[in-house]
Amino acid sequence: MLVVKKFGGTSVGDKDRIVNVAKRCIEEYQKGNDVVVVLSAMGKMTDELIAKAQEINPNPSRREMDMLLTTGEQTSVSLMAMAMDALGVPAVSLNAFQVAMHTTSVYSNARIKRIDTDRILNELEQRKIVIVTGFQGVDRFDNYTTLGRGGSDTTAVALAAALHADACEIYTDVDGVYTADPRKVPDAKKLSEITYDEMLEMATLGAGVLHNRSVELAKKHDVQLVVRSSMTQEEGTVVKENVRKRTSEISGVAGDDDAARISVLGVEDIPGMAFKIFNVLAKKNVNVDMILQSVGHGNKKDISFTVKEGDMELAVKALEDHLPDDAYEGINYTAEMAKVSIVGVGLRNHYGMAARMFQALYEANINIRMISTSEIRxxxxxxxxxMEKAMIAAHGAFKL
Structure with missing residues (x-):
């Protein structure tokens, strides 16, 4: 049996936690199983590296940032290999270059293209625990790339798929997936299981437990995930294709406070204008989420959308630089926004769910700025x- 285990930064934040993780992996190894471990950077190391970069250059290139940030995971995996060696178990640490984790060349937000598994399989045949850096890859020019925050989850799932692993376990500082972030919604409950589609929506909408691309990969390659705590032995949450019938129509509430709204005002009401706007953003690798187009007044209309708060200035500048002056009348933008979502496969077959959510927000005196829907969200x-008040109101409305 081959098991992939991923541990987040909190789980390897100091010496004692590194030793704890080493012992948990050794327990699996001593059952006779092959073990591949994926690690994030220790504790707040990534944030510390970002802060150091800002001290040197307030606007560093993304290529150099990726070169810097990959050192965090390399520190984790080498220390883990040392810990396992001290406990008498053979282990080897490998970075993305040594594994040959091939990615696209989009710095800070690369995607995995393929993984060469020969080196890992060779080390496993020698009965070693293989410890791999999460969050990073190498592009076709041999530059280091990173996969975005939470990218170690994606590394683990991609490895599990490439190696045809029997299990993929994601260890974090919480003991599973909850109906909402328990730090924001005190009444949140742990789910025993959740579908890929629901988890993908939750992850994309800010749930924070799993990286959204990891869930995409898991669904595509039918990798069953288990999310559990590295601090306890409790059973976690299984992420899979189908789940048993629930008592509530929705599975959870998600909140994401990393949002900004941009409105392009007075856009000409002719074919191709939406393409011109969003093509500019695509060329700058700016992800757009919610989109709202007004019906229009005369031959003009407004197009509003959301981006991550950190992309707001980049997006606005790109639009001002590349849209013809006579194609629009102005651009409004505001940060300090948040998205709150209800998610569940039950939304497909039950009417009135949106109305129930809107009533809860109305009763909590919360103003809605934009609305977006999908089949299950x-x-x-x-x-x-x-945001937190809205999450609590929505969570209570559906008695999760």
Whole structure:
């Protein structure tokens, strides 16, 4: 049996936690199983590296940032190999270059293209625990790339798929997936299981437990995930294709306070204008989420959308630089926004779910700025200061 285990930064934050993780992996190894471990950078190391970069250059290139940030995971895996060696178990640490984790060349947000498994399989045949850096890859020019925050989850799932692993376990500082972030919603409950589609929506909408691309990969390659705590032996949450029938129509509430709204005003009401706007953003690798187009007044209309708060200035500058002056009348933008969503496969077959959410927000005196829906999700944009109150209101409305 081959098991892939991923541990987040909190799980390897200091010496004692590194030794704890080493012992848990050795327990699996001593059952006779092959073990591949994927690690994030220790504790707040990534944030510390970002801060050091800002001290040197307030606007560093993304290529050099990726070169810097990959050192965090390399520190984790080498220390883990040392810990296992001290406990008498053979282990080897490998970075993305040594594994040959091939990615695209989009610095800070690369995607995995393929993984060469020969080196890992060779080390496993020698009965070693293989410890691999998460969050990083190498492009076709041999430059280091990173996969975005939470990218170690994606590394683990990609490895599990490439190696045809029997299990993929994601260890974190919480003991599973909850109906909402328990730090924001005190009544949140742990789910025993959740579908890929629901988890993908939750992850994309800010749930924070799993990286959204990891869930995409898991669904595509039918990798069953288990999310559990590295601090306890409790059973976690299984992420899979189908789940048993639930008592509630929705599985959870998600909140994401990393949002900004941009409105392009007075856009000409002719074919191709939406393409011109979003093509500019695509060329700058700016992800757009919620989109709202007004019906229009005369031959003009407004197009509003959301981006990550850190991309707001880049997006606005790109639009001002590349859209013809006569194609629009102005651009409004505001940060300090948040998205609150209800998610669940039950939304497909039950009417009135959106109305129930909107009533809860109305009763909590929360103003809705934008609305977006999918088959299993309803998302609203609210002021950032209202996010937690909105999450609690929605969670209570559905008695999760």
């Amino acid at each position: 309803v998302t609203v944009l609210v002021n950032k200061e209202d």
